[in-house]
Amino acid sequence: MTFSDANSLFEAFSKLKILVIGDVMVDSYVFGGVSRISPEAPVPVVLANNKDKRLGGAANVALNVQALGATPIPCAIVGDDIDGEFFLKRLKERGIPGKGVIVSTDRQTTVKERVLSGAHQLLRIDYETDKALTAIEQKSLLAHIKNLLPECDAVIFEDYDKGVINKTIISETIAEANRLGIPTVVDPKKRNFLDYKGATLFKPNLKELREGLKIDCDPTDLESVKAGAKALQETLDAKMVMVTLSEHGVFIKDNGDTHLIPAHIRQISDVSGAGDTVISIVACGLAAGLDAKRTAALANLGGGLVCEHVGVVPVEKEDLKKEIEKFDLL
Numbered sequence: 001m002t003f004s005d006a007n008s009l010f011e012a013f014s015k016l017k018i019l020v021i022g023d024v025m026v027d028s029y030v031f032g033g034v035s036r037i038s039p040e041a042p043v044p045v046v047l048a049n050n051k052d053k054r055l056g057g058a059a060n061v062a063l064n065v066q067a068l069g070a071t072p073i074p075c076a077i078v079g080d081d082i083d084g085e086f087f088l089k090r091l092k093e094r095g096i097p098g099k100g101v102i103v104s105t106d107r108q109t110t111v112k113e114r115v116l117s118g119a120h121q122l123l124r125i126d127y128e129t130d131k132a133l134t135a136i137e138q139k140s141l142l143a144h145i146k147n148l149l150p151e152c153d154a155v156i157f158e159d160y161d162k163g164v165i166n167k168t169i170i171s172e173t174i175a176e177a178n179r180l181g182i183p184t185v186v187d188p189k190k191r192n193f194l195d196y197k198g199a200t201l202f203k204p205n206l207k208e209l210r211e212g213l214k215i216d217c218d219p220t221d222l223e224s225v226k227a228g229a230k231a232l233q234e235t236l237d238a239k240m241v242m243v244t245l246s247e248h249g250v251f252i253k254d255n256g257d258t259h260l261i262p263a264h265i266r267q268i269s270d271v272s273g274a275g276d277t278v279i280s281i282v283a284c285g286l287a288a289g290l291d292a293k294r295t296a297a298l299a300n301l302g303g304g305l306v307c308e309h310v311g312v313v314p315v316e317k318e319d320l321k322k323e324i325e326k327f328d329l330l
Helices: 005-011 058-067 084-091 135-151 168-180 204-215 222-236 274-288 290-308 315-324
Strands: 017-022 024-037 044-057 070-078 101-104 112-115 120-127 155-160 186-187 240-244 250-254 257-261
Touching: 005 044, 005 274, 005 315, 017 058, 017 135, 017 274, 024 058, 024 070, 024 084, 024 101, 044 058, 044 084, 044 112, 058 070, 058 155, 070 084, 070 135, 084 101, 101 135, 135 168, 155 168, 168 186, 186 274, 204 222, 204 240, 222 240, 222 250, 222 257, 240 274, 240 290, 250 290, 257 290, 274 290, 290 315
Parallel strands: 017 070, 017 155, 024 112, 070 101, 155 186
Antiparallel strands: 024 044, 112 120, 240 250, 250 257
């Protein structure tokens, strides 16, 4: 499908519902300044002046989907704890449906706490579990997924290796989505890397591609990237493979067609969350009928834009519109 301008594209996005399956978490930030080294140990002393908590992990993908104008429906598990309460409250405040989120007494809510001085991250503390789902949790999550799928236009798997996504969740969801004609897009991690057979689009970064297939892939050698993407596409029987190459841009393979989209020059502050933005744009683009090349180019723009901000933040729709018009993307 073609769009005359950015406004018509985002109008199409506004009609979409995107199911976001994966590991949700809370991103916690402590902001402050450093003026001395601790007398107790050779570490900086941070004088904290502000704290912030945000939706993170797969929930940041949901925020990106919402920022694009579509309706995200998270399908995930949080703990029966104070951070889980915060998570559900913040979802409600942001107007994001919580009907797909399960509260479990057997898991804790994942929290990533970052300590920053200016634009520099000094320390990160993680509170989490990555244990496998219980049989009851898996059954409940699958029931939620299958109940919500018919009302959705695309599915995002946002895998952070925290245990919510497993082989059964993957295979049954993809099979049902394919039966319903709903595209599935994947932002993978190591544990389930080769389990996403039959997905519409699989999006590893270069490191994940190398580790997942145990191959050497040079981002400056296009033939090397093409070979890696082809091997991955054949292994997973995926319609499309898209590899993010950091400062080298984005590569996408759609059946016989391949495209390398160069990165745009940016003032990089923080790369955290760029992958969340990319996969969100990919899902909305494919669901709206954009072709592979334009979808990759749009995701490349959005991923670069969020790197200009400190911390994990969703893409700004108006900024993305300006970039689309600047580079005559459509």
